[in-house]
Amino acid sequence: MSGFTPEASSADLGVYGLGVMGANLARNLARHGHSVAVFNRTLARTERLMERHGSEGDFVPASELKDFVASLRVPRVAIIMVQAGAGTEAAISQLADLMEPGDIIVDAGNTLYTDTRRREEALRQRGIHFVGMGVSGGEEGALLGPSIMPGGTAESYRRLGPMLESISAHVDGMPCCTHVGPDGAGHFVKMVHNGIEYADMQLIAEAYDLLRHVGGLSVPEIAEVFRSWKDSELDSYLIDITTEVLSRTDPATDEPFVDVIVDAASQKGTGVWTTQTALELGVAVPAIAEATFARAASSSAPVRAAVRAAAIPAGTTPREPLSAQEREAFIDSVKQALYGSKIAAYAQGFDEIATASQRYDWDINLGDMATIWRAGCIIRARFLEDITRAYAQDPALPSLLTAPGLSEALASALPAWRQVVATSALTGVPAPAFASSLAYVDQLRAERLPAALIQGQRDFFGSHTYHRVDDPEGVYHVLWAEPGRPEEKWD
Numbered sequence: 217m218s219g220f221t222p223e224a225s226s227a228d229l230g231v232y233g234l235g236v237m238g239a240n241l242a243r244n245l246a247r248h249g250h251s252v253a254v255f256n257r258t259l260a261r262t263e264r265l266m267e268r269h270g271s272e273g274d275f276v277p278a279s280e281l282k283d284f285v286a287s288l289r290v291p292r293v294a295i296i297m298v299q300a301g302a303g304t305e306a307a308i309s310q311l312a313d314l315m316e317p318g319d320i321i322v323d324a325g326n327t328l329y330t331d332t333r334r335r336e337e338a339l340r341q342r343g344i345h346f347v348g349m350g351v352s353g354g355e356e357g358a359l360l361g362p363s364i365m366p367g368g369t370a371e372s373y374r375r376l377g378p379m380l381e382s383i384s385a386h387v388d389g390m391p392c393c394t395h396v397g398p399d400g401a402g403h404f405v406k407m408v409h410n411g412i413e414y415a416d417m418q419l420i421a422e423a424y425d426l427l428r429h430v431g432g433l434s435v436p437e438i439a440e441v442f443r444s445w446k447d448s449e450l451d452s453y454l455i456d457i458t459t460e461v462l463s464r465t466d467p468a469t470d471e472p473f474v475d476v477i478v479d480a481a482s483q484k485g486t487g488v489w490t491t492q493t494a495l496e497l498g499v500a501v502p503a504i505a506e507a508t509f510a511r512a513a514s515s516s517a518p519v520r521a522a523v524r525a526a527a528i529p530a531g532t533t534p535r536e537p538l539s540a541q542e543r544e545a546f547i548d549s550v551k552q553a554l555y556g557s558k559i560a561a562y563a564q565g566f567d568e569i570a571t572a573s574q575r576y577d578w579d580i581n582l583g584d585m586a587t588i589w590r591a592g593c594i595i596r597a598r599f600l601e602d603i604t605r606a607y608a609q610d611p612a613l614p615s616l617l618t619a620p621g622l623s624e625a626l627a628s629a630l631p632a633w634r635q636v637v638a639t640s641a642l643t644g645v646p647a648p649a650f651a652s653s654l655a656y657v658d659q660l661r662a663e664r665l666p667a668a669l670i671q672g673q674r675d676f677f678g679s680h681t682y683h684r685v686d687d688p689e690g691v692y693h694v695l696w697a698e699p700g701r702p703e704e705k706w707d
């Protein structure tokens with residue numbers, strides 16, 4: 217039986233959890249010259265890392281957690297990269313019992329920011345810095361340079377920052393890592409990153425579906441369309457990987473690979489958290505919510521089967537093959553609808569971050585968030601350069617929809633976008649995220665909303681009161697049950 221007993225105080229920092237992300241994060245740190253203590257609950261993973269990659273740098277493996285902690289130089293830094301929920305809770309509590317005031321525990325997994333706030337406060341009472349840190353980039357990003365979003369104290373960032381910035385992705389020499397803000401700010405921003413990721417993926421999937429079922433394109437043709445969008449404002453990692461997935465043929469059946477995958481999208485929770493949190497904060501994120509609901513709807517197999525069996529008719533417009541000219545025009549319209557929807561989805565995500573930053577006094581720099589998402593992470597895209605520029609010009613931008621450049625792009629996309637949403641409704645090829653993103657823009661640009669009627673209804677049934685346009689601060693109520701229905705002004 218093998219076992220590792222490391223030398224005391226021999227490692228710069230440690231990684232606890234050597235699964236997909238943890239192992240690659242540890243390798244990335246070691247490859248950048250840091251001596252990295254490594255520990256995993258199941259020893260086999262530590263052994264595998266050492267066997268396969270032990271020569272890549274200065275690893276300090278430990279079989280026992282107490283030896284792992286003892287191997288860290290003071291003040292100790294331990295990065296946890298384990299399953300969210302009970303696994304993370306267990307790892308934090310075990311580490312905290314072995315650490316001392318001044319030490320730093322980093323939770324680098326996807327964790328709900330309210331848990332991070334709670335843990336940060338509890339560990340602060342014990343003098344231990346707790347850092348909730350978002351990491352994005354998947355398996356490859358963790359190894360070659362992720363986007364890193366650390367929260368916690370400024371003091372902990374002074375110790376962590378240089379190590380994290382050394383292993384993050386870089387754009388024009390700038391690291392895709394910055395101190396996001398105190399306590400749960402880092403995990404909050406990672407959560408919204410994932411919410412935007414859900415929306416972006418759903419929008420791309422809707423574009424694919426419309427091109428296939430309305431445009432009549434074959435899967436390889438759609439792959440070529442996506443490939444050509446790389447030379448446009450839509451250039452992004454998610455478009456790249458979509459092209460790869462659509463270009464694959466299943467070797468067993470010779471069918472397009474996408475046709476052999478069960479059409480039920482899974483989720484691990486970050487889209488739900490982003491949507492729930494937006495509801496709690498009172499921020500509208502319909503594209504993110506719609507993307508999350510679309511995954512749920514796709515996975516409701518019995519409900520889908522029952523409704524399919526009910527033979528509810530499809531759209532009323534006959535789906536005749538488009539002429540070559542119509543096809544090209546439709547492809548361009550879908551492209552514009554995708555870009556317009558994407559701007560709307562990012563605007564929603566940034567709005568959610570801005571609202572939380574105010575609520576929790578985090579002072580998050582939105583321009584910095586766009587900057588660190590330009591490379592390394594799943595939502596990396598050319599378009600993030602525009603967002604970075606927009607916040608550089610006006611850090612207090614009320615909405616990305618109003619940013620110079622983006623508002624013009626939105627305006628120019630709108631006619632085609634409306635056509636695409638109308639076509640989706642008429643043909644019955646669903647495009648919920650395209651439609652809700654469009655409705656979001658239309659709501660925000662409207663001079664008057666029917667919300668006034670809702671206020672009237674609320675006042676009628678529940679005396680919930682309303683404000684008048686000629687006295688916006690005053691509180692009014694109509695005595696609906698009394699003759700003549702007089703209006704009262706309340707103090």
Ligand SMILES: NC(=O)C1=CN([C@@H]2O[C@H](COP(=O)(O)OP(=O)(O)OC[C@H]3O[C@@H](n4cnc5c(N)ncnc54)[C@H](OP(=O)(O)O)[C@@H]3O)[C@@H](O)[C@H]2O)C=CC1
Nearest residue numbers: 233234235236237238257258297298299300303325326354
């Ligand atoms: N995969 C991805 O693309 C990304 C994942 N993340 C986040 O990173 C974290 C790790 O994910 P990933 O590497 O994919 O997961 P894996 O499933 O590959 O690895 C899970 C790790 O968690 C450990 N673990 C589980 N339960 C416990 C426990 N009770 N006590 C101690 N250790 C435990 C496992 O140890 P053992 O070997 O003993 O089972 C293993 O090391 C998650 O929070 C995830 O959300 C973040 C960004 C991207």
Ligand SMILES: O=C(CO)[C@H](O)[C@H](O)COP(=O)(O)O
Nearest residue numbers: 352353482483484485486594
């Ligand atoms: O954090 C990530 C990417 O940024 C993880 O890959 C996460 O698991 C993605 O979410 P889901 O599994 O719900 O699609």
